[in-house]
Amino acid sequence: MADVGRWLYPKPGATAQGSTDPAQRGPFVFDDGKTKSLFFSLDQLQSRMNKGQPDALEVDYTKTMMAFLLLAPSPRRLAMIGLGGGSLVRFCHRHLPHSRMTVVEINPAVVALRDEFLLPPDSDRLAVLLADGADYVGTSADTLDVLLVDGFDHDGQAPQLCTQRFYDDCHRALDAQGVLVVNLHHDHPEHAVYMSRIQQSFGAGVFELASKEKSNSVVFACKSPAVSLEQFRERAALDDFSDPVRQQLKAEFARLAWLIQKTG
Numbered sequence: 011m012a013d014v015g016r017w018l019y020p021k022p023g024a025t026a027q028g029s030t031d032p033a034q035r036g037p038f039v040f041d042d043g044k045t046k047s048l049f050f051s052l053d054q055l056q057s058r059m060n061k062g063q064p065d066a067l068e069v070d071y072t073k074t075m076m077a078f079l080l081l082a083p084s085p086r087r088l089a090m091i092g093l094g095g096g097s098l099v100r101f102c103h104r105h106l107p108h109s110r111m112t113v114v115e116i117n118p119a120v121v122a123l124r125d126e127f128l129l130p131p132d133s134d135r136l137a138v139l140l141a142d143g144a145d146y147v148g149t150s151a152d153t154l155d156v157l158l159v160d161g162f163d164h165d166g167q168a169p170q171l172c173t174q175r176f177y178d179d180c181h182r183a184l185d186a187q188g189v190l191v192v193n194l195h196h197d198h199p200e201h202a203v204y205m206s207r208i209q210q211s212f213g214a215g216v217f218e219l220a221s222k223e224k225s226n227s228v229v230f231a232c233k234s235p236a237v238s239l240e241q242f243r244e245r246a247a248l249d250d251f252s253d254p255v256r257q258q259l260k261a262e263f264a265r266l267a268w269l270i271q272k273t274g
Contacts, residue, residue, distance in 0.1 A: 037050055037120055037123065038050070038051075044060065044062070045058050045059060045060055045068065046061055046095075047059070048120075048123070055069070056094050056162065057095025057096070057097050059095055059096075059128070064100055064128045065100045065103075065105070065254070066101075066254070066258065067097055067098075067101055067258055070221045070222040070226075071193055071221035071228060072097045072098055072101070073221075073262050074219055074221040074222070074226070074228040074265075075193060076102075076258075076259055077228075077230075077259060077262040077265070077266040078230060079245075079255075079263070080245050080246065081230060082155055082156050083245055083250060085106065085109050085155035086155055087109070087110055087155050087156075088110070088112075088154065088155060088156045088157075088158070089112045089113070089114065089147075089150075089154050089156075089158070089183075090111065090112070090113045090114070090158040090159075090160065091114050091146070091147070091161045092143065092161040093114075093115035093120050093124070093138065094120065094160065095127045096129040098158060099111065099129055099136070100127075100128065103130050105251070105254070105255050111137070112137050112146075113136070113138045114139045114142075115138065115139070115140060115141075116140070116141065116168075121138060142170065143170075143171055144173075147176065147179045147180055148175070148179045152183065153183070153184070153185050153188075154184050154185060155187070155189070156188065156189050156191065157183060157184060157188070157190050157191070158191045158193075159171055159193065160193040162193075166195060167194065167204075172200070172204050174207045177190075177207050177210070177212075177231075178211050180211065181212060181233060184233045186234055187234050188233045189230060189231065189233070190208075190212065190229075190230070190233075191228065191229070191231075192204075192208065192228070192229040194226070195225065195226065195227070196220060196225055196227040197225070205218065205229065208229055211231070212231040215231060215232035215233070215234070215235060216229060216230070216231045216232075217231075217232075217269055217270055217273060218230075219266055219269055245263070246263045246264060246267045248260060248263060
């Protein structure tokens with residue numbers, strides 16, 4: 011029988027899934043030879059890395075989130091809440107060389123896997139913090155160009171990352187031209203409530219785009235009015251980006267541009 015892959019984690023003696031301590035629940039890592047995947051439960055994929063092209067975006071919703079580059083093509087100060095398998099971190103570190111990134115992850119077991127998923131070491135361009143993302147946004151003195159929120163745990167969307175106060179804090183933390191990008195579960199029972207909270211914080215500049223696999227819904231919230239039609243046309247061509255970026259994000263740029271022009 012052909013080898014279909016192997017589970018790398020949890021190691022023998024790991025704490026059972028029933029634990030309520032986030033440091034003791036998973037994560038699970040599966041290696042099929044070509045890809046390495048992160049799971050918080052055995053039936054919920056969180057992240058996938060192509061071992062031959064670790065900087066590539068393998069899961070559809072990550073490509074949708076990166077469509078923020080249509081709105082903020084040259085972010086200098088970028089923060090991410092939720093590390094996962096590091097897909098967005100690797101992509102941004104490779105293709106946005108002028109960005110400084112802070113990544114906030116609450117689960118130390120996830121942070122401990124950063125070498126497993128080939129994340130770059132901390133430097134003047136990247137800092138990975140072990141902290142609660144809601145606390146970070148609420149207390150940070152940084153002014154951000156882009157804030158990416160992809161905060162899920164074993165139970166789904168982290169509740170502290172869905173409150174009105176959190177979205178208000180996100181608005182405060184962003185530069186005047188800043189963009190908030192939030193990954194939500196499309197079918198979550200509180201989805202409409204979360205959307206209304208984001209809209210209350212950001213006003214009319216909120217756009218929701220379902221990822222191609224439909225299970226995720228990515229929300230783009232602009233602190234200031236969206237860019238002009240001419241700017242859309244220029245940016246959607248992706249002329250300022252490398253071939254790998256154009257190949258991966260061209261369709262997502264087009265989808266987001268169409269949505270904003272339709273609803274704007």
